[in-house]
Amino acid sequence: MIFNSIEFAFFLVVVFFIYWVPLKKDLNLQNLFLLISSYFFYGWWNWKFLTLIAFSSVADYLVGQHLGKSQNQSTRKGLLLISILINLGLLGFFKYYNFFAQNFVDAFLFFGSKVSLSSLQIVLPVGISFYTFQTMSYTIDVYRKKITPCKDYIAFFAFVSFFPQLVAGPIERAGHLLPQFLKARFFDYKIAVSGIRIILWGLFKKMVIADNAAIIVDGIFSDYSMQSPLSLSIGILFFAFQIYGDFSGYSDIAIGISRLFGFDLMNNFRFPYLSSNISEFWKRWHISLSSWFKDYLYIPLGGNRKGKWFSLINVLIVFLVSGFWHGANWTFIIWGLINGLLYVPLYISKGVKDEEYTQVRLTNLPKILFTFILVGFGWVYFRSPSVYDANQYLIHLFAGSGSAMYFSSSSKHLLISLICLIGITIILTVEIRYSKLKKTEVTLSNFQLVLLSLFILFMAAFKNPISFIYFQF
Amino acid sequence: MMKKFLIQLSKYFLIIALIANLLALMSNFLLKRSSIFKASFLVNNFEPEQAFDYFIIGSSRGLTSIGSEEIDQKLTTKGINLSQDDTGLPSQLLMAKHFFESGFQSSYCILVLDEPDFEHSSMQINDNDYRMAPYLQREYIYDYFRKRERGIIRPYTLGKYVPAVLYAYYNTELFIPSLFTLFRPNYRHRFDKYGNYTYPDNQLNTQNELLKPIQIQKNISNPLLHTFEEYLRAKGCQLILYVAPYQGRELIIQNEFDIPLINHSSILLENSDFYDPIHLNNKGKIVASSFLAEELQPFFLK
Numbered sequence: 044m045i046f047n048s049i050e051f052a053f054f055l056v057v058v059f060f061i062y063w064v065p066l067k068k069d070l071n072l073q074n075l076f077l078l079i080s081s082y083f084f085y086g087w088w089n090w091k092f093l094t095l096i097a098f099s100s101v102a103d104y105l106v107g108q109h110l111g112k113s114q115n116q117s118t119r120k121g122l123l124l125i126s127i128l129i130n131l132g133l134l135g136f137f138k139y140y141n142f143f144a145q146n147f148v149d150a151f152l153f154f155g156s157k158v159s160l161s162s163l164q165i166v167l168p169v170g171i172s173f174y175t176f177q178t179m180s181y182t183i184d185v186y187r188k189k190i191t192p193c194k195d196y197i198a199f200f201a202f203v204s205f206f207p208q209l210v211a212g213p214i215e216r217a218g219h220l221l222p223q224f225l226k227a228r229f230f231d232y233k234i235a236v237s238g239i240r241i242i243l244w245g246l247f248k249k250m251v252i253a254d255n256a257a258i259i260v261d262g263i264f265s266d267y268s269m270q271s272p273l274s275l276s277i278g279i280l281f282f283a284f285q286i287y288g289d290f291s292g293y294s295d296i297a298i299g300i301s302r303l304f305g306f307d308l309m310n311n312f313r314f315p316y317l318s319s320n321i322s323e324f325w326k327r328w329h330i331s332l333s334s335w336f337k338d339y340l341y342i343p344l345g346g347n348r349k350g351k352w353f354s355l356i357n358v359l360i361v362f363l364v365s366g367f368w369h370g371a372n373w374t375f376i377i378w379g380l381i382n383g384l385l386y387v388p389l390y391i392s393k394g395v396k397d398e399e400y401t402q403v404r405l406t407n408l409p410k411i412l413f414t415f416i417l418v419g420f421g422w423v424y425f426r427s428p429s430v431y432d433a434n435q436y437l438i439h440l441f442a443g444s445g446s447a448m449y450f451s452s453s454s455k456h457l458l459i460s461l462i463c464l465i466g467i468t469i470i471l472t473v474e475i476r477y478s479k480l481k482k483t484e485v486t487l488s489n490f491q492l493v494l495l496s497l498f499i500l501f502m503a504a505f506k507n508p509i510s511f512i513y514f515q516f
Numbered sequence: 517m518m519k520k521f522l523i524q525l526s527k528y529f530l531i532i533a534l535i536a537n538l539l540a541l542m543s544n545f546l547l548k549r550s551s552i553f554k555a556s557f558l559v560n561n562f563e564p565e566q567a568f569d570y571f572i573i574g575s576s577r578g579l580t581s582i583g584s585e586e587i588d589q590k591l592t593t594k595g596i597n598l599s600q601d602d603t604g605l606p607s608q609l610l611m612a613k614h615f616f617e618s619g620f621q622s623s624y625c626i627l628v629l630d631e632p633d634f635e636h637s638s639m640q641i642n643d644n645d646y647r648m649a650p651y652l653q654r655e656y657i658y659d660y661f662r663k664r665e666r667g668i669i670r671p672y673t674l675g676k677y678v679p680a681v682l683y684a685y686y687n688t689e690l691f692i693p694s695l696f697t698l699f700r701p702n703y704r705h706r707f708d709k710y711g712n713y714t715y716p717d718n719q720l721n722t723q724n725e726l727l728k729p730i731q732i733q734k735n736i737s738n739p740l741l742h743t744f745e746e747y748l749r750a751k752g753c754q755l756i757l758y759v760a761p762y763q764g765r766e767l768i769i770q771n772e773f774d775i776p777l778i779n780h781s782s783i784l785l786e787n788s789d790f791y792d793p794i795h796l797n798n799k800g801k802i803v804a805s806s807f808l809a810e811e812l813q814p815f816f817l818k
Contacts (some may be wrong), residue, residue, distance in 0.1 A: 049668050049669060050668070063518060230517050230518050230521070231517065232517045232518075232520055232521050235521050236521065236524070239525065454705075455688055455689075458688050458692055459688060462688075489528070492528070493528065493531060493532055493535070496528075496532045497532060497535060497536060497539070500532075500536050500680065500684040500687075501536075501539065501683070501684055501687045501691050501692075502687060503684075503687070505669075505684065505685045505687070506685070506686075
């Protein structure tokens with residue numbers, strides 16, 4: 044059940060009414076109902092994998108309880124280790140087993156030995172990387188005594204499986220989201236309206252930009268060797284906005300739906316393509332993951348406490364792990380590495396310094412464009428099926444002799460490309476305007492929302508409803 | 517609070533639905549007065565009182581294998597090509613119905629039958645059937661779509677009553693082209709003033725050796741052809757089946773119906789006549805049309 048589907052629209056309406064009408068006065072029933080609804084939402088895709096979420100929830104709930112009771116440091120460490128092993132174990136098995144098995148075999152083959160290690164037909168449970176990270180943050184925070192263990196198991200289970208952000212984030216911290224399950228929620232007109240606004244903005248990004256761009260991007264990336272440099276450049280541009288529209292659109296819809304139920308989720312994107320350097324980009328892109336890695340990997344590794352060079356190594360480790368988190372493929376690892384390497388010169392020249400969000404001005408424009416181009420090159424690795432294909436794509440971009448122009452190969456493709464360009468122009472115009480107003484969220488007027496709704500209706504790629512890209516992670 | 521929220525939500529929903537339907541109706545009006553697709557091209561460019569000697573119905577092979585202009589020059593007849601690419605026999609029957617229900621008359625219908633429709637036809641909606649959608653209010657067109665649509669969202673079935681659903685779902689196919697016709701109402705999408713379309717003289721194989729066709733046994737037994745023939749007979753029109761040339765294939769056809777069949781599957785033996793294995797280029801089309809005209813001559817002499 045994806046957000047931009049008829050099934051989900053029915054689901055949402057039913058859950059919304061039951062939640063606010065018969066259950067509005069009973070917090071426990073509301074939480075229980077959210078839990079059941081979330082399991083139904085997830086089970087719609089594959090009910091068998093509900094056991095994984097349930098198992099992860101039970102394990103972390105119990106670990107949390109014991110952490111709360113225990114004062115013995117080694118016991119506490121042991122409990123934390125159990126939680127981490129369970130969560131990373133699930134993630135490792137379902138997401139990375141085949142990758143490691145294949146690379147293990149390849150490595151031995153490289154040295155002339157043949158080993159047999161059969162790969163398994165493992166189906167990757169949707170959203171496993173998101174909910175395992177979310178539950179892990181809970182046990183780590185309890186271990187660090189940042190939060191107290193949650194005694195209300197229904198609230199805790201509902202927190203782990205909360206359907207708006209279950210399969211693609213934002214990866215919430217227990218300290219922020221869990222308390223919201225424990226206190227009474229009341230319907231707030233203004234918050235609900237803001238939820239609808241942000242849902243529409245998210246739908247625009249997903250259905251008009253991402254789903255249309257996907258048609259052109261798929262065509263270009265699957266036939267890159269025949270494409271002209273202009274077509275390959277358009278492939279990169281459109282993919283940059285496809286993934287942004289897809290993922291930030293999902294986050295917006297998730298945030299909006301949560302508001303309809305009285306919850307506040309963290310902002311996951313802050314106009315990232317208006318960044319003037321890579322460091323800033325990563326402070327504005329997938330914020331919930333970047334901050335997760337900062338808090339639970341970079342700082343425990345030593346952060347910047349052990350000197351500049353040690354810190355630099357930590358940064359590179361974080362980027363590599365972040366790349367690997369996205370998928371069991373060398374393309375993601377290289378993508379992470381590229382971003383890390385792009386960060387190095389910046390780090391050496393400036394040191395660790397938190398930039399303010401860049402205001403878009405004419406003087407900043409070259410920097411913003413340059414950053415976008417660098418990020419775009421990284422996306423080639425992210426999108427390509429293999430590192431070889433990504434390299435070849437870039438070689439053809441600069442030295443290719445292809446002449447095909449997939450984006451204009453038929454009147455339909457030209458039309459779709461035009462819709463994408465209009466969509467990209469709208470998104471950039473709106474974001475530049477809000478950025479100048481120092482706002483981090485797009486809040487369109489009622490009139491603009493009516494126009495936007497009509498634009499979605501008549502420009503969305505209804506016949507190409509691609510599942511959200513980040514579901515696979 | 518909740519009541520106010522729901523009232524506001526309903527209010528905006530209604531406003532958006534109203535504007536969207538108005539836009540869809542406008543789009544429908546623009547398409548119907550244009551020549552962009554064959555259905556409206558026929559209605560807007562020909563007078564119903566004018567009787568045609570024949571009309572051609574088919575898929576892309578019908579579009580690119582027969583030039584009605586070439587036939588008319590040879591036989592001094594008046595014909596029109598109503599073939600549409602990416603369509604199957606059911607869509608072609610629909611087009612034939614559209615022809616007669618729009619008040620036109622013809623003595624013959626030349627049906628360019630494709631191999632996939634020899635024995636049976638799929639009940640699916642074909643890729644380019646949306647081109648008939650501007651006439652969805654007509655019962656025979658609505659029936660066609662209603663019987664074939666599957667799934668939760670049924671844009672054609674709903675579109676008769678809520679046009680916004682149809683025009684939003686088929687936005688790149690219907691809505692945006694309708695805006696285009698606002699500026700160029702006489703634009704025809706890939707066909708000339710007789711409804712023909714020609715592939716350029718690019719040829720599939722530069723080596724112009726003579727082809728040695730492979731013989732393939734085929735049976736024409738699609739029950740829909742019987743329906744087709746009956747419908748046309750009721751309209752005073754005779755159905756003629758035509759199998760257009762294939763590259764390197766000779767179809768040995770057993771025709772189970774009492775319908776005249778012109779089998780030209782292997783009539784062209786030069787690679788240079790083909791654009792691809794199933795489509796002729798301009799050169800091939802002229803030759804094929806000339807052969808067809810010879811075959812048709814006895815019909816028009818009757």
